[in-house]
Amino acid sequence: MIKTALKTSLPILFGFVPLGIAFGLLFQELNYPWYFASLMGIVVYAGAAQFMAIGLLAAGVGLFEMAMSTFLLNSRHMFYGIAFLESFGNWNLRKLYMIFGLTDETYALMTSINVPKGFNKKKYFFFITLFAQIYWVLGCTIGALSSEILSFNTEGMEFAATALFVVLLIEQWIMVKRLLPFMIGFIASFIALMFFIDHMLIVAIIISIGSILIFRLVNKSHYE
Template identity: 40%
Template sequence: MGKELRYALRRTVPVLCGYLFLGIAFGVLLSQAGYGWPWALLISGIVYAGSMQFALVGLITGGAGIMTTALMTLAVNGRHLFYGVTFLERFRAMGRACPYMVFSLTDETYSLLCSESTPPDLDPDRTLLLISLLDQLYWVAGSVLGGILGASLPFDATGIDFAMTALFLVIFTEQWLAARRHRPALTGLAAGLVCLLVLGQDRFIIPAMLLAAALLVPGAQQPEKEAPHEP
């Protein structure tokens, strides 16, 4: 377990930076709304969805109804519907760990797992599970810490959440350099930009994913020998 843990710790450092800071920000926000760290622990433990948890604080303080909350969650987290498709067989092959792997499929964990090529001397299943577990651990730890600190954060870390953007950019670059065909990447970029310009920043992401998926489905299987999502 030691080797896999050390490897997973190194792989998840970018998520550590982003999740710890965003988690703290969430915990602080929640405590300002009158809900202390046990609530942060509960929400980060069972919801585990970054931007939706911030939206949830607004729903809670606004006294929103069940229907509103369900619809808002569908709208904000709808993109997660697309992530499982990449790992259908991989996660099923992990047996008892499969339900947790499915549950913990956030944007950041999805990105790390997509770009994962475990060294041959490590147990691949254990490594994937550790990456997923560590990511949630960072998120929960950040949230609880934020809930305890309240608004008295000892330093100004504004902007450290750019680590998430940088993580996505790095994985995008890796995939770009490794792939011979760039149609999927360019399709996603075009779908994202067009939908952002047409629909605005609050509701573009699910249409963008649908558009990209619709554009990528047709076309015969290319004789693409290299695994397309490995660096």
């Protein structure tokens, strides 16, 4: 099971390590010890929030303001978590960790794969979540250590996340093969980008969920 979970999580590896390296390099410009970048990857484990934290720390923003900004930025995960309340099993330390470790990438991956026959779904998802965080911490650590021995141009490394999501989108299409969810996602993203650019992601998620609920209600009333 561990070997299969490792193989399944490889797309996340190729996205997380380059982005983690970029974070580690940028974070060291704040002149913290190198292991602080690794600790953030372990304790915070939120890519966008960690990059945001660099600017907030540089500006001397208070702890409360940083906590609120992080909460709002990652509030989208509340929508993700609902889909896995049962899949993550009973309330124990493992489930709490899997909730903590749920990211955009792990959510997209775990909703686009079939759990191999004979595997325990909860343990399988646990290992995928664990490997994903290991990749991220590894990238953060490499970037932090590298900053002390070489200068590195991080321009363009953010494309690693875009490439990762393209791969995950293709996996989702292979799994679902229904055009409607993808059209809803595209239209919702376009509307959010045009009119709510400062809160694009959360608005796109709300529009998508609302649209899907409306379609479900219409279909249900139609068949009744």
